[in-house]
Structures are given as C-alpha cells and as structure tokens.
Amino acid sequence: MAYKIEETCISCGACAAECPVNAIEQGDTIFVVNADTCIDCGNCANVCPVGAPVAE
Ligand code: SF4
Ligand code: SF4
Secondary structure, X not given: OOEEEOOOOOOOOHHHHHOOOOOEEEXXXXXXXXXXXXXXXXXXXHHOOOOOEEEO
C-alpha cells in the first residue's frame, strides 16, 4: 500500500514538505510518490489543497 498523486495535482509542493519519509518528489508534470518509501501516514492528503493524493 502507498499513496498515489493524481493528475489534479497543481505542483504546489505542500505535500513534499509534510512527508516524514521524503517519499514525494517533483516529477515531469506533477508531484510523485515513491511507493517503496511511503508509509501511508496520510499527511500528503491532509495538506493537499486539491485532494490529489489518494490511498491505493
Ligand atoms: S502518505 Fe505519508 S509517507 Fe506516504 S507519501 Fe504521503 S506524506 Fe509521505
Ligand atoms: S499538495 Fe497536492 S497539489 Fe500540492 S504538490 Fe502535493 S499533491 Fe500536488
């Protein structure tokens, strides 16, 4: 299990700043979660202004 960032991401960067394990990086178009590192804490979903991170 891991969170995934959907295409609605506006690349604000808020989630990356709140991830305790630095699992979020800026990708080519949107921010991306490293599924191998994510610990499913939900911080990214809680701070995202557009609800882009979703639990898989
Ligand atoms: S759920 Fe937590 S650990 Fe996973 S990407 Fe989001 S903030 Fe990082
Ligand atoms: S907080 Fe939401 S909109 Fe901002 S970079 Fe993260 S996923 Fe994208």
